[in-house]
Amino acid sequence: MTNTVTLASEHDSADLKTFLERADRLGCEHVWLIGAGTALVAYVAVLTPQGLLDIAPTVLGMRIFERSEDSxxxxxxxxxxxxxxLAHDALVIPLPVGQAGIAWTGVAPPRGGWKPTGDMLEIELHLTAKAGIEEVAQANGLGTNIVTAVREEVWRRPLNVQHTEAAITVPAGIAFAGFGLGFFGTGIAQVTQSGAWTRITTERGHILVK
Known part of the structure; x- marks a missing residue:
């Protein structure tokens, strides 16, 4: 396995840097890098269950970049x-030491089998995220346990997927992830499903939830 990543262009490098900076601000500690042909697939975990009894969803942000190698x-x-x-070399990036035992990387989202199930308005997801962030912020100062409980309750709330034959919902945490990673504009997000995973796709990236 290669110990470097060579990106195809400065545009890809700038996009990767922005993606990782936003992930860092959201508190994402790790990024999962997978090479698929000349594509570099990058996942970050915005929300994950904390412990065996936690029923919070796993919400991942994903972006795909182009690299000049196939390894x-x-x-x-x-x-x-x-x-x-990235700050030292924008194109040829020596990989940091790999991290083992990161729980959310135990099961990768499927690469295929995605079936269209509906869509959602990006502006509505944007507004949902801002309202949720304000609600969580109002709990600040009330104690760690209360803030944690409010945060979990806010981001577990179901959002309806539109234009679908069956009643499909996704947790509001997908709005938080997409907003924080800069994935929303004024378009329509496409919703697809494969097995236990649901994917929300915009022009700027993908949000996956299980």
Missing amino acids: SLDTVVHVRAMLDR
């Missing part, structure tokens, strides 16, 4: 370590 790659590294390396 095997499957590693989990620290977000800040990748940002440090």
Whole structure:
């Protein structure tokens, strides 16, 4: 497996840097990098269950970048370590030391089998995220346990998927992830499903939830 990533252009490098900076601000510690042909697939975990009894969803942000190589790659590294390396060389990036035992990387989202199930307005997801952030912020100062409980309650709330034959909902955490990662504009997000996973796709990236 390669110990470097060579991006195809400065545009890809700038996009990766922005993606990782936003992930870092959301508190994402790790990024999962997978090489698929000349594509570099990058996942970050915005929301994950904390412990066996936690029923919170797993919400991942994903973006795809182009690299100039076709080599095997499957590693989990620290977000800040990748940002440090991007600051030194924008195109040829030595990979940080891989991290083992990161729970949310135990099961990768499927690469195929995605079936259209509906859509959602990006502006509505944007507004949902802002309202949820304000609600969580109002609990600040009330104690760690209360803030944690409010945060979990807010981001577990179901949102309806539109234009679908069956009643499909996704947790509001997908709005938080998409807003924080800068994935929303004024368009329509496409919703697809594969097995236990649901994917919300915009022109700027993908949000996956299980």
